[in-house]
Amino acid sequence: DAKTTQPNSMESNEEEPVHLPCNHSTISGTDYIHWYRQLPSQGPEYVIHGLTSNVNNRMASLAIAEDRKSSTLILHRATLRDAAVYYCILRWDSNYQLIWGAGTKLIIKP
Amino acid sequence: EAQVTQNPRYLITVTGKKLTVTCSQNMNHEYMSWYRQDPGLGLRQIYYSMNVEVTDKGDVPEGYKVSRKEKRNFPLILESPSPNQTSLYFCASTRDRKTGELFFGEGSRLTVL
Numbered sequence: 001d002a003k004t005t006q007p008n009s010m011e012s013n014e015e016e017p018v019h020l021p022c023n024h025s026t027i028s029g030t031d032y033i034h035w036y037r038q039l040p041s042q043g044p045e046y047v048i049h050g051l052t053s054n055v056n057n058r059m060a061s062l063a064i065a066e067d068r069k070s071s072t073l074i075l076h077r078a079t080l081r082d083a084a085v086y087y088c089i090l091r092w093d094s095n096y097q098l099i100w101g102a103g104t105k106l107i108i109k110p
Numbered sequence: 111e112a113q114v115t116q117n118p119r120y121l122i123t124v125t126g127k128k129l130t131v132t133c134s135q136n137m138n139h140e141y142m143s144w145y146r147q148d149p150g151l152g153l154r155q156i157y158y159s160m161n162v163e164v165t166d167k168g169d170v171p172e173g174y175k176v177s178r179k180e181k182r183n184f185p186l187i188l189e190s191p192s193p194n195q196t197s198l199y200f201c202a203s204t205r206d207r208k209t210g211e212l213f214f215g216e217g218s219r220l221t222v223l
Contacts, residue, residue: 032209043114043200043214044153091208097168098212100153 004088009105018075020104022088025069032091033064034098035073037084044087047073083108112137116201116215123191124223131186131218133201139213141204142184143168144176146197147217153200159184160207191222 005023012018024033035047048055048062050071055062061074075082087103114135123129135142143158145168155168159178173195175187184203188195199218204210 036212041217043202043217044212045214046211049209049211097155097158098153102150102152 003099004090004101006086006088006101006104008102009107011107011109012078014080014108014110015077018078018082018106020073020075020086020088020106021070022072023070024088024090027068027090033062033068033071034089034091035060035062036087036089037082038087038103039081039084047086078106078108080108080110082106112213114201114203114213114215116199116218118218119216120219122221122223125192126190129188129191129220131188131199131201131220133184133186133215134182135184135201135203135213136182137203137205137213138181139203139205140181141207141210142178143202144174144184144186145200145202146170147200148197156186156199188220191220193222196220196222 032049032051034049036044037047038044048057048060050062050064063072085103085105087100089098117132140161144156145153146156147153154170156170156174157165157168157176159165162178162181165176165178178184201215202212204212
């Protein structure tokens with residue numbers, strides 16, 4: 001099983017960059033790395049995904065290690081609205097099912 | 111606006127009283143799925159559907175039924191709810207299961223007494 005490991009929680013100051021790590025040492029060559037976040041009382045929300053190369057979008061950047069065994073979600077300038085649980089997920093099985101872990105609870109301090 | 115709509119958002123019911131949670135998406139997505147979220151257990155898939163009239167079990171299908179008669183709708187049916195089905199339920203859809211973005215509804219909090 002391709003599983004991910006994330007810290008349970010992280011704290012950051014408002015308006016500073018945040019680096020959220022994820023380890024996925026058993027990743028296969030065809031697994032995409034997905035990040036979602038879940039704000040309080042809301043459904044999960046897509047953040048970003050990538051395969052091998054680093055990716056950027058309006059919400060965040062995804063840095064993928066050369067061996068693909070780890071990745072980092074980068075929020076360039078955290079705001080209070082970024083406080084959420086962030087999930088790093090691989091699609092690992094033939095049904096392309098997302099396997100959700102516990103995620104990282106990101107706390108933003110004003 | 112692209113969205114997945116679930117109803118009801120909140121429901122308290124009693125054991126054995128059949129209920130249906132509706133899910134509708136306006137993005138013409140072929141793939142839809144249902145999840146339940148419980149403290150400490152994360153999101154677990156109940157059922158999914160790859161297209162109209164094509165459904166399959168996820169990780170925790172016991173006690174649930176689904177149907178997909180139209181592309182936009184994917185209702186979750188609890189024929190005889192029990193207290194262990196008290197949970198937060200999410201419906202989701204995507205254009206591409208492998209690489210696509212999953213769009214989630216806002217959730218339906220169900221309490222079975």
